[in-house]
Amino acid sequence: MASSAPDRLTPRAREIVTAAREVLESEGLAALTMRNVAARLGIRAPSLYKHFPDKDALEAAIISDGFVEMAEEFEGAGDGGAALLVDLAAAYRAFARAHPHLYRLMTDQELRRDLLVPGVEERAALPVYLAAGENADRARAAWAFAHGMTMLELTGRFPPGADVEAAWDTGLRAFTAR
Amino acid sequence: MASSAPDRLTPRAREIVTAAREVLESEGLAALTMRNVAARLGIRAPSLYKHFPDKDALEAAIISDGFVEMAEEFEGAGDGGAALLVDLAAAYRAFARAHPHLYRLMTDQELRRDLLVPGVEERAALPVYLAAGENADRARAAWAFAHGMTMLELTGRFPPGADVEAAWDTGLRAFTAR
């Protein structure tokens, strides 16, 4: 269930984050500019600075939302009991494919942790740790596999005829064999 | 041994690629601008366009070199016989750590294959395919793991205390267990 924590943003700041998210997802990271975000709201770029100190802060708000949404997907995976690594991998891949530009913003660069809503990154990581048998090394290795597959998929690095599903299956079988 | 194929570039173009590579490796991808490359050679940016049609072509020349160097590392790994996946993983990680900005240029974005020197990507991929028992799915899964680990390492995504070595070992063991 959506536990709906109180929003840390003012109503107008929330509208700005929503607009920024729309720009990002529909036009890509390069199009995520203060001008474009403002234009989507029918205002001018300088007005945004009354609500966010700079662009980094706005991006961090998008990323914090992304981690919460990813965590919710993880927490709803393998419904009923504890999620298995295969369930989380499916949820992870689905999230990345549904929001490719958001995924890259969240994972493919240095993370300004000092600007994030506290705890959101950890919340998204916890289900993976648990599914890996509370083995941090195994959780990190599995995460790396999923991240690598996702990025290679998103950037179109596999050859045209490649069976991406089979590569996912092969990797997951390796990580879940005992 | 370095079989030294004939250079496809004119001598001056080769100097430009060398300068560009130096800018990239020492200052990062954002600093890889036509102005900065020219400045390193003591000339002006417009002069570069007599040697390369545009920036994409210059980047592609850097990337082609990178694939050749990566292939050479792979071909020299596990010296003597055929390389094992663990050997290639070590070589892969070493390459990425020695040339982090080059690595990201090569792997972390869409690849302009139409601008590459033909065959260089395939040459770097072949040793991995062979080490994976000529199983393309296994080769791709192992590559994804290595790429994911590398990117998470380069972007500083693992928590401060994380034992990255152990995560590599855990993943490699998963892929090499039978």
Add this chain to the structure above:
DNA sequence: GTCTATATCAAGATAGAC
């Protein structure tokens, strides 16, 4: 092979009025 001059475009951000 390199130059100057320039076109074109666009980014983040600030000052100060309303």
Add this chain to the structure above:
DNA sequence: GTCTATCTTGATATAGAC
């Protein structure tokens, strides 16, 4: 909360002279 006007910076690329 938004505006206009502006600053500052910097990118790729072309034209045409030397």
